[in-house]
Amino acid sequence: MLPSVTFLAKFSPAHRRTITASAIHLTPWQPSSPQAEHASLSMMADKCKSMDQLKQIHAQMIVTSRIHDTFAASRLLNFCALSASGDLNYALKLLEHTPMPNLFMWNTVIIAQASSSSPFEGLLLYADMRRRGVVPGKHTFPFVLKACSNMKSVRCCEQVHAHVFKFGLDSDLHVVSGLVRGYSVSGGIGDARRVFDELGNRNLSIWTTMICGCAQNDSAEEAIRLFDxxxxxxxxxxxxxxxxxxxxxxQSACLVLGEQIHEYIEEKGMELDVILGTALVNMLLRTDHWLKQNSAFMD
Structure with missing residues (x-):
């Protein structure tokens, strides 16, 4: 529930500042200017440790009219949406009560919903954002595509892909990586490969996403060709x-390359964590080289 302006309005301005400051264990003070108070409240929001603290800061922002500043409001929303101690529903109410949310605020709630148990809500937020005339940026689409990935929906990826073209972000590496991942996680490995092939300049992140996508979609030989x-x-x-x-x-019984990678790992002195060690042992099991398998575990 959002703080009540009517209740807080019963107190004088000085009394209100004392109440809200003491409630979060801060020493009451008089800012030297509106700008100083604005900065102080934003810093307080960034240092929140709990929703109780945040609600007190929110109340102070309301009674000092700082809540109408989108930067200050975005600091509150960021904690609510993304902090382990936050409250996504409270973040959504903050967004609803902000007259003109900025792109950062939209991006924040979209990624929070995309990562939640209801990723489709992230797509609905994106649609609402577009209805309000807010132009998505290069950081928006990876968040929206994360929702598509978590839904495993190729159709949603296609619709977002069309928007990527519309806003001229089809050559942005961060966005393209999100498209490749979205398609591949959703089972559209052919679509992912087409997006990859159309990209002129590729970085290591793009290669990683494409190779992993092929390996996870039982396209082992394609993953090996991409690796080459x-x-x-x-x-x-x-x-x-x-x-x-x-x-x-x-998967493909390409044991020669597997052994070459094993040698590469040893030459580079790479640490065998659980994931890499398990992948190596699974490959070695196919080769019947038990001594190498035991050595990998003993190291």
């Missing part, structure tokens, strides 16, 4: 790629 292409382009594989390629090697 990545090496030819001069990129060094990271641990995530190595895990995916080792899995592809095990």
């Amino acid at each position: 292409g990545m090496i030819a382009d001069g990129f060094e594989p990271n641990e995530v790629i190595l895990c995916s390629v080792l899995s592809a090697c095990a």
